[in-house]
């Protein structure tokens with residue numbers, strides 16, 4: 001897992017000193033009725049371009065996680081989500097930023113998937129065939145595996 005450290009929420013960040021402020025990010029784990037989950041690739045021009053992740057993005061000033069997730073998923077993949085079910089929060093210390101990822105499960109939405117930033121997308125299952133997976137998205141695969149009683153490696 002080069003270039004990023006997963007740290008327990010509340011721990012002091014590895015680099016940048018105590019003033020390094022975490023950037024809040026809302027992330028959606030879209031679940032199809034058959035259990036498949038949506039992965040999207042990071043667009044060109046962003047850090048970790050081409051890596052697979054769960055769709056989402058940074059909170060804007062004054063937004064809640066759910067509001068940001070609703071906005072980001074509409075802007076980036078063209079859908080309008082129903083409820084966002086808060087799931088887990090994870091702090092990841094990247095060289096480019098310390099990010100606090102708020103993962104939400106999303107089971108219902110309207111609209112057709114439309115990759116508006118030139119991303120690729122895949123309905124994935126365990127073990128995930130897509131590669132490489134963004135370091136900050138890997139724990140989600142472990143959480144899904146634990147929930148599902150899936151044994152072994154989560155990536156092929």
Ligand SMILES: Nc1nc2c([nH]c(=O)n2[C@H]2C[C@H](O)[C@@H](COP(=O)(O)OP(=O)(O)OP(=O)(O)O)O2)c(=O)[nH]1
Nearest residue numbers: 025027053054055056057058092099134135136137
């Ligand atoms: N969307 C998403 N971001 C993740 C995941 N895991 C992970 O570490 N991240 C990190 C990567 C980035 O540092 C940060 C998200 O920032 P971003 O640059 O993609 O957000 P954004 O779409 O708002 O981008 P921009 O408006 O600044 O261009 O969160 C994940 O599964 N999904």
